[in-house]
Amino acid sequence: MKDYNSGKLRNVCLMSHGGAGKTTLAEAMLFNAGAIDRLGKVTDGTTTSDYDPEEIKRKISISTAIAPCEWKDYKINIIDTPGYFDFVGETKQGIRVADSAIILVPAKGGVAVGTEKSWDYAVEQGIPRMFFVSRMDEEHANFDEVYNQLVDTFGNGVVAFQIPIIEGEKFKGIVDVINLKAKKFDGNKLVDTDIPADLQNRVDEIREALKEAVAETDEALMEKFFEGEEFTPEEINKGLCLGIADGSIVPVFCGSAASNLGIQLLMDAIIEYMPAPNTKATVKAKKLGSDDVVELKTSPDEDLSVFVFKTIADPFVGKISMFRVYSGTLKSDSVVYNSNSEKTEKITQLFMLRGKKQIPVDKLIAGDIGAAAKLQYTNTNDTLCSQAKPIVLDKINFPEPAISLAVEPKAKGDEEKINAGLQRLQEEDPTFKVEMNLETRQMLISGVGEQHLDVIVSKLKSKFGVSVNLTDPKVPYRETIRKKVKVEGKHKKQSGGHGQYGHVWIEFEPGESEGLTFEEKIFGGAVPRQYFPAVEKGLQESIQKGVLAGYPVVNLKATLVDGSYHPVDSSEMAFKIAANLAYKKGLAEASPVLLEPIMHVEVYIPDSYMGDIIGDLNKRRGRILGMNPQEGGIQQVVAEVPQAEMFKYATDLRSMTQGRGYFKMWFERYEEAPPTVSKKVIEEAKKSAEDDADA
DSSP: OOOOOGGGEEEEEEETTSSSSSSHHHHHHHHHHSSSSSSOOTTTTSSSSSSSSHHHHSSOOOOOOEEEEEEEEEEEEEEEEOOOOOGHHHHHHHHTOOOOEEEEEETTTSSSSHHHHHHHHHHHTOEEEEEEEOOOTSSOOOHHHHHHHHHHHHHEEESEEEEEETTTEEEEEEEEEETTTTEEEEEEEEEEEEOOOOGGHHHHHHHHHHHHHHHHTOOOHHHHHHHTOOHHHHHHEEEEEEEHHSSSSSEEEETTTTTTTTTHHHHHHHHHHHHOGGGGGGEEEEESSSEEEEEEESSTOOOOOEEEEEEEEEETEEEEEEEEEEEEEEESSEEEEEEETTTTEEOOEEEEETEEEEESSSSEETTOOEEEEEOSSTTTOOOETTTOOOEEOOOOOOOOOOEEOOOOOOTTOOOHHHHHHHHHHHOOOOOEEEEEEEETTEEEEEESHHHHHHHHHHHHHHOOOEEEEEEOOOOOOOEEOOOOOOOOEEEOOOOOSSSSEEEEEEEEEEEEESSSSEEEOOOOTTTTTGGHHHHHHHHHHOOOOOSSSOOOOSSEEEEEEEEETTTTTTTTHHHHHHHHHHHHHHHHHSEEEEEEEEEEEEEEEEGHHHHHHHHHHHHHHHHEEEEEEHHHHHEEEEEEEEEGOOHHHHHHHHHTTOOOEEEEEEEEEEOOOOOHHHHHHHHHHHHHHHHHHHH
């Protein structure tokens, strides 16, 4: 691949709802550019950008892939992102390094939730967008219906730059509304033709809307428009580019990637209308260790700034870091500074990735996208720069995990391999988290949804050779008491030689602090002072297991009030045992209760789903605390819900809101569990203890 200057680069992100044909479009673009010699198919697992075994097996994109190609003396970096919500982290990685977005909408499916989300991500990133109505060659494809949906959903700035020529219900060609030309498909060629008479009125109508949109980009053009003067082709082109750049004009194109119809025209439009990296004259960064903003020119001669947007954990090649150069020039065999880890890294060989294929290059200039292997201290979201001028680029804001499941090895002794594999996968995927819950002794994995965690488990098996089962995590219940009791604990043992003797009277009552509050009110040396720590230690060890279901005891006050000792047989151990006996007896008599963790939950949903969400939270034993309107017709529902009812909430919320809703959740406090819950938990604990005893 030859060298290109920044003005000849295009970084375009393909986005959509799942299954709209992004990977097939990337394939057709690569084929037209001569980067591949035959069109791969998603169904056959032969596409360039879906190369991971999981993607081939499931026939969906799971990871963001880069596919550079050359078209008419320009280089287009195609960024193919997943459309399924569980892999939103990957989509955020792709959009972060793009200068523009193509949002695909199928001609017989129309606008879906993923279309809206793609739009929102592109707006959030502040990049121009265009729509591509895909699958025009399929039966029941309806461009007009989809186009009207797009205008209704996203506003009048959405304007068709092309309309399809349909003959005998077949997709036969395209009318270019901008240049008033029509082309028909003849195999792989485009043949000039007249605009069909039945489309002329439609073309005139859209052209008028286009002129109006162009007029709004410039005051001089607005005057000309109102005076009824015609725009020159140059004025139209300038106005369109300005409008597209600021997002006030959103072009609509159409075609079929599977049949490679209209894709060459789309590639021409990317070059003509989508911005080059140097369209933005500067990139903003912060000085390392301060909030001072630095502006760097998007030029190959500027100081270096490189953003690492994705990491691939390959068990054979090692770690691959994918990045975009924002300013300066990055060269092979150079040393760079990682301002996040504050370490230097040696870049041995730079390469471009086309799917999984590595294409070695000597350098990457401002605006280009590439990769390097085996960077020791570098992870996703890191900035690489020169040590003389260390800066930090804005990070990707990844969604927090919404679902957690416990991992159980299928084979004994696999724990270490599982842990190592999960840690590697965590490096690769910032929306995936692994933690060891010391209390329940479970390894928990957390992700965006059940499909996300299912893919993680599959990767663990295929990449690292270990199999696991996923189960619901154990709920960390607690126990406490409701009334005050005074009990005796006596440990006396005589078996030749020294005996053992410890004797205590302890008052147990509900306490104020979270754990154990220990006091002593001993008079006349009934229990010598040197044994007080032993009594307290015995109680501290005892509260790890309650008398109901074996959960830790909280909010307990214990006061040592009396007892006795033996000058020879008493020992610290004897008093520890006596304290434990008093504890068991006392808690059983002091009205013990089970406490369950209560979570603070905030659910964000469009207004129309309010009733369903509140009804569902009530079914989960939730208490609604409030409803607060947010921007854009979104409502925030604030509630407190027992943790035991929330394990699969991410999946249920997604199906209730067609993927439009999301939630945040954190631990609030412990609260007494209702009798039905308490009874079930205690029975399960007894059964588990019996099973352990039998084993």
